[in-house]
Amino acid sequence: AQTVTQSQPEMSVQEAETVTLSCTYDTSESDYYLFWYKQPPSRQMILVIRQEAYKQQNATENRFSVNFQKAAKSFSLKISDSQLGDAAMYFCAYQETSGSRLTFGEGTQLTVNP
Amino acid sequence: DTEVTQTPKHLVMGMTNKKSLKCEQHMGHRAMYWYKQKAKKPPELMFVYSYEKLSINESVPSRFSPECPNSSLLNLHLHALQPEDSALYLCASSQGVAGNRETQYFGPGTRLLVL
Secondary structure, X not given: OOEEEOOXXXXXXXXXXXXXXXXXXXXXXXXXXXXXXXXXXXOOOEEEEEEEOOOOOOOEEOOEEEEEEOOOXXXXXXXXXXXXXXXXXXXXXXXXXXXXXXXXXXXXEEEEEO | OOOEEEEOOXXXXXXXXXXXXXXXXXXXXXXXXXXXXXXXXXXXXEEEEEOOXXXXXXXXXXXXXXXXXXXXXXXXXXXXXXXXXXXXXXXXXXXOOOHHHOOOEEOOOEEEEEO
């Protein structure tokens, strides 16, 4: 079974600084999808960024970018120019291409300090 | 537009009550999902509907009964719940269940309290 590990239960960053959240996963598949979801205090799960395993180029969405290391099974999220609104629980998630089941990590609670 | 709506936002019910949660999307998505999420934990998959048919039931107790009347609407009927069923119930949808159409978009959730 696939597993997703987020080793940092909590992280903090100063406003306008950069922070990196780590995620590792275990799979025997060669093609799959990886996601970062954000869950602010409002509790809505918001898609931050998506990476397809067959694409070598790292995904980027505005201030959010990933460092995808397929051989190392690592998928970290970098948030640049952190804003107060970035404060949330961040979940890394894995999904096979042949199925719909998302496997989530335990989450990283990010605090942004003014 | 990637909007999934859920009603009600909050629900308090007794253990003998019957209630329903509703989820709606108008993005033309053909797969819909129910998740249960406890505080400070990741969501746990409960059910998946694909093309209005139940495709995954993660061994959920029968006191939770899903229903998909049409491709835009997903209900979760609740009956004889236990206090440990108190949680945030999240609905999600995706365009399909295969290939690159699987990205799931979540609704805001229904916070359920069972007394």
